[in-house]
Amino acid sequence: MNKKQLKLGAFFYLPGHHFASWRFPTTQPERTLDLDYFVELAQIAERGKFDTIFFADQFGRDLEENGPSDIKLDPVIIQAALAAVTKNIGLVSTSTTTYNEPFQIARKFIGIDHLSKGRAAWNVVTSTFECEASLFGRDKHLPHAERYERAEEFVDVVKKLWLSIDKEALVIDKESGKYLDLTKVQPVNHEGKWFKVRGTLDAPTSAQGHPVIVQAGSSESGKELAARTAEVVFTVAQTLEDAQAFYRDLKGRLAKYGRNPEDLKIMPGVFITAAKTEEEAIAKRKELDTYIHPVAGLKYLSDFYGADLTGYDIEGPLPDYFEGEDETDPNTRANIVRAIAKRENLKTIRELYEFIAGARGHREIVGTPEQIADQLQEWFENEAADGFNVMSPTFPDGLNDIVDLVIPELQRRGIFRTEYEGTTLRENLGLKNPTRPELELHVK
Secondary structure: OOOOOOEEEEEEOOOOOOOOHHHOOOOOHHHOOOHHHHHHHHHHHHHOOOOEEEEOOOOOOOOOOOOOOOOOOOHHHHHHHHOOOOOOOEEEEEEEOOOOOHHHHHHHHHHHHHHOOOOEEEEEEOOOOOHHHHOOOOOOOOOHHHHHHHHHHHHHHHHHHHOOEOHHHEEEEOOOOEEEOHHHEOOEEEEOOOOEEEEOOOOOOEOOEOOEEEEEOOOHHHHHHHHHHOOEEEEOOOOHHHHHHHHHHHHHOOHHHOOOHHHOEEEEEEEEEEOOOHHHHHHHHHHHHOOOOHHHHHHHHHHHHOOOOOOOOOOOEOOOOOOOOOOOOOOHHHHHHHHHHHHOOOOEHHHHHHHOOOOOOOEEEEEOHHHHHHHHHHHHHOOOOOEEEEEOOOOOHHHHHHHHHHHHHHHHOOOOOOOOOOOOHHHHHOOOOOOHHHHHHHOO
16 A cells, blocks of 8 residues: 555535536435434545545625525534534534634634544635625725735634643642643733734643644635645645646745645645446536526626626627726636636636536546546646545535545555544644644744
8 A cells, every 4th residue: 555645525515516416306405404414424424534524614695596595504513513423534614714703713613623532623714705794894805915914813823722721731630629730821912913812712722732724725825824824725726737836836835934745735626526437427417517597607607707797698708807906816716717718718608607517616527436536646646736625516426426436446546545544633634733832933
């Protein structure tokens, strides 16, 4: 077996990553508020030996009549519930730094980390969609550059809070009457541009030290934040060359923060449609596109393209792209979608929204287990990825296809585990536990 092992996340976007999956006959969109449904899916992912279950999140999306309305539960609450019914798989939830406070985030995630015995992770994001701002009494977000500046300080404060009470501080000696060793408590006394925080968290460090820091973002600001703080990066890459360039760039930034390349796992998203034959896989993928309502397709593409396409002819040409008001925003996803249209020679609006209907700009692989494994292995062995965040077209069927067909092929090649290496997420990802000296080195 190869020493180096692929890392895989199961990206839960329910009832499927394909935009029209909710209309597919075998999906169960009515169960996306049902704990039993989450438990079933989590146990499928754990049967496949995935490293993590990953939930994205954002606030305030417009409700839609013809597309999947953003009706969902807070993923932090879901992950807390899943901690009780899983044993090894990591639990990754997304929470924004733009409309939260460090103490709140630190407290929630260390709680899940303790309840899961060291399997929690926080996916750090800054809010993107302007509709989120109105939920918090603002007309618009802070500019992109300031959102990332605030996020850097936010993460620093959270990490200080997580390490403010060492687990060894809990003496709990009934005979002597001593509960805490205060020499192992280090209260936070932080005063920066964005936050002023004094005191300690009300829970000690966990079995893995503190939750794993995950980040999704490929802008210049995002990459620099990841180099300083992230331990797993979820990113977008369409080609091997693009993935290799991102991999080299990000890993090359670590040294100036006293970090090693192995301290960060880069896991691009990949949308996988698997079947026993290539023809069957292609047919599955094409069938899903037939369920896209044209009005919903226009709205869906508008969110990515950077222009309001309402009322456009779906068989008409792609319109010009319009720059947003915020000059500090690199519009990363919009640029990726525009590049896809050019590279794939997509001429109409319908062609583009069908092309990105599943992967949303991420890489897409359709084929047999061998074909899928070939492409994953190529990236893994050529310094383009340490692993992948896997996007299933439908749940549970699409996830079962990956677990039953693709995972055994990866295991046969010796590049993916047959059993979990440890009990904590850090052990399974091959990450070391954090210490206070390292925190002081990485924090401004």
